[in-house]
Amino acid sequence: MxxxxxxxxxxxxITPEGLYLGRRRFLAGLAGTGLMAAAPAVLAQxxxxxxxxxxxxxxxxxxxxxxxxxxxxxxxxxxxxNFYEFGTDKAEPARNARSLRTRPWTVxxxxxxxxxxRFDIEDILxxxxxxxxxxxxxxxxxxxxxxxxxxxxxxxxxxxxxxASNAKYVEFTTLLDPKQMPGQRYPLLxxxxxxxxxxxxxxxxxxxxxxxxxxxxxxxxxxxxxRLVVPWKYGFKSIKSIVRIRFxxxxxxxSWEKQAPREYGFYANVNPEVDHPRWSxxxxxxxxxxxxxxxxxxxxxxGYAKEVASLYAGMDLARxx
Amino acid sequence: xxxxxxxxxxxFVLKPLLLAACLFPFARLAAGAAGVGGISLGANPVEEILHxxxxxxxNLLLLTLCITPLRQLTxxxxxxxxxxxxxxxxxxxxxxxFLWYLLVxxxxxxxxxxxxxxxxxxxxxxxxxxxxxxxxxxxxTRASMRRLGRKWQSLHRLIYPATLxxxxxxxxxxxxxxxxxxxxxxxxxVLLGWRxxxxxxxxxxxxxxxxxxxx
Numbered sequence: 437m438x439x440x441x442x443x444x445x446x447x448x449x450i451t452p453e454g455l456y457l458g459r460r461r462f463l464a465g466l467a468g469t470g471l472m473a474a475a476p477a478v479l480a481q482x483x484x485x486x487x488x489x490x491x492x493x494x495x496x497x498x499x500x501x502x503x504x505x506x507x508x509x510x511x512x513x514x515x516x517x518n519f520y521e522f523g524t525d526k527a528e529p530a531r532n533a534r535s536l537r538t539r540p541w542t543v544x545x546x547x548x549x550x551x552x553x554r555f556d557i558e559d560i561l562x563x564x565x566x567x568x569x570x571x572x573x574x575x576x577x578x579x580x581x582x583x584x585x586x587x588x589x590x591x592x593x594x595x596x597x598x599x600a601s602n603a604k605y606v607e608f609t610t611l612l613d614p615k616q617m618p619g620q621r622y623p624l625l626x627x628x629x630x631x632x633x634x635x636x637x638x639x640x641x642x643x644x645x646x647x648x649x650x651x652x653x654x655x656x657x658x659x660x661x662x663r664l665v666v667p668w669k670y671g672f673k674s675i676k677s678i679v680r681i682r683f684x685x686x687x688x689x690x691s692w693e694k695q696a697p698r699e700y701g702f703y704a705n706v707n708p709e710v711d712h713p714r715w716s717x718x719x720x721x722x723x724x725x726x727x728x729x730x731x732x733x734x735x736x737x738x739g740y741a742k743e744v745a746s747l748y749a750g751m752d753l754a755r756x757x
Numbered sequence: 758x759x760x761x762x763x764x765x766x767x768x769f770v771l772k773p774l775l776l777a778a779c780l781f782p783f784a785r786l787a788a789g790a791a792g793v794g795g796i797s798l799g800a801n802p803v804e805e806i807l808h809x810x811x812x813x814x815x816n817l818l819l820l821t822l823c824i825t826p827l828r829q830l831t832x833x834x835x836x837x838x839x840x841x842x843x844x845x846x847x848x849x850x851x852x853x854x855f856l857w858y859l860l861v862x863x864x865x866x867x868x869x870x871x872x873x874x875x876x877x878x879x880x881x882x883x884x885x886x887x888x889x890x891x892x893x894x895x896x897x898t899r900a901s902m903r904r905l906g907r908k909w910q911s912l913h914r915l916i917y918p919a920t921l922x923x924x925x926x927x928x929x930x931x932x933x934x935x936x937x938x939x940x941x942x943x944x945x946x947v948l949l950g951w952r953x954x955x956x957x958x959x960x961x962x963x964x965x966x967x968x969x970x971x972x
Contacts, residue, residue: 508800516800524934527799577932579801624933695933714877714929716869723800731864 491652495566502570508581521617533656547683550598564588576670586648591639603683607632631675632688668740670704701757706738779846810854817847818920822948848894879929886922
């Protein structure tokens with residue numbers, strides 16, 4: 437099998453030998469697992485220039501992990517965003533995120549894993565077949581949406597780096613570039629945005645990396661080109677525009693946890709019984725649904741308790757909020 | 758003649774124009790909620806309406822507090838004739854903001870209301886501000902002013918703590934971006950600072966005179 441480096445990497449991106457060898461092993465690993473063989477030309481095609489022009493992605497629906505609830509409109513999903521890198525008003529990211537360049541894009545993989553180094557996004561994406569997952573998204577601000585994400589299991593990606601046995605957590609970092617992300621010019625949060633998951637949470641089949649929604653390439657304001665989606669946690673855990681993945685033995689500190697430790701915990705599992713200090717989490721407003729004043733009860737783990745509650749067996753969820 | 762025409766200017770031009778301007782944000786929200794005029798309130802209209810009402814309540818409270826310094830700075834007495842209207846429209850926005858929160862945002866859930874007021878400091882201070890403003894709105898008539906005499910002015914100084922609590926309510930409500938609430942607090946500090954400075958000025962000018970008389 438021919439393993440070819442993409443030709444669009446500028447000389448400035450040339451990798452030191454150690455990392456390069458890491459990448460060789462990484463790519464070889466793909467071949468070994470047969471992922472590469474299966475590597476549907478799908479993605480290569482879908483996400484290269486030709487695909488990006490129309491924005492359409494090839495994917496298969498995954499009904500097993502999808503809700504049948506009414507989906508929010510593309511407009512709601514793409515004009516009501518919390519993405520402080522592009523402004524704190526929810527309408528601002530849609531206006532300001534055009535300044536983000538999602539190609540070329542590299543992801544740096546670091547820490548407690550066999551395969552580390554800097555990887556071009558195409559190498560990251562290539563072996564993964566895309567699927568549609570229609571998930572509920574519950575924001576810590578007590579509103580929610582139903583979003584048809586296009587993506588692939590996070591666990592499948594992380595496995596490729598062969599995490600070491602002492603990799604207990606995985607930390608994600610958003611791009612830091614105030615030129616592209618004007619919101620970073622003001623220290624609202626300790627930029628860049630950082631989030632983390634426990635390894636078992638990250639490997640859970642519900643955790644995905646999203647690269648699209650509504651069958652099309654992910655709009656910048658929704659976290660292009662790579663965004664985490666962890667549907668049983670509050671939305672702020674689903675970090676956007678990821679440039680670094682780091683395996684670590686110690687629990688990372690996430691950005692909101694750092695900003696206000698009383699208000700935001702590391703776990704941030706959706707939990708109607710544990711109020712945010714400034715508002716109740718018992719109910720939520722489903723954006724665009726029903727009479728526009730309706731609120732509906734919030735479900736433990738955002739309705740995914742059957743799938744994920746066992747991850748937290750024996751834990752005091754009021755303390756580990 | 759000049760005084761008469763200024764009176765007419767205030768009464769028939771300035772006041773109606775200002776009232777229309779004050780009610781414009783409300784009309785915009787109403788049109789948006791009714792879906793007329795192509796006005797969009799975004800994906801979450803309940804929140805948009807709630808926040809806009811609250812912000813205009815604060816804007817108008819601060820504008821009301823501008824009247825006295827404006828009169829002192831310009832020497833134009835007719836500013837005072839706009840104050841009641843500004844104060845009442847401020848109260849209108851604050852009251853509708855509260856009603857919107859209670860009836861629509863929380864669907865008239867009184868348990869949530871009680872819990873919010875008791876447990877969430879930003880709602881406690883916001884609610885207190887509203888309560889402080891109620892007697893002011895109720896005693897805004899000319900008859901009340903006459904009846905209360907000097908006490909009227911003391912009572913209406915409640916607008917100072919009410920506005921301060923309103924600004925704190927805003928400051929505590931935001932998640933991380935406190936720039937705008939800080940701007941409101943700064944504006945209030947200037948307006949109250951002006952009054953304090955004027956007051957000190959009056960006291961210090963009055964004091965030596967009294968001393969001389971004693972001597």
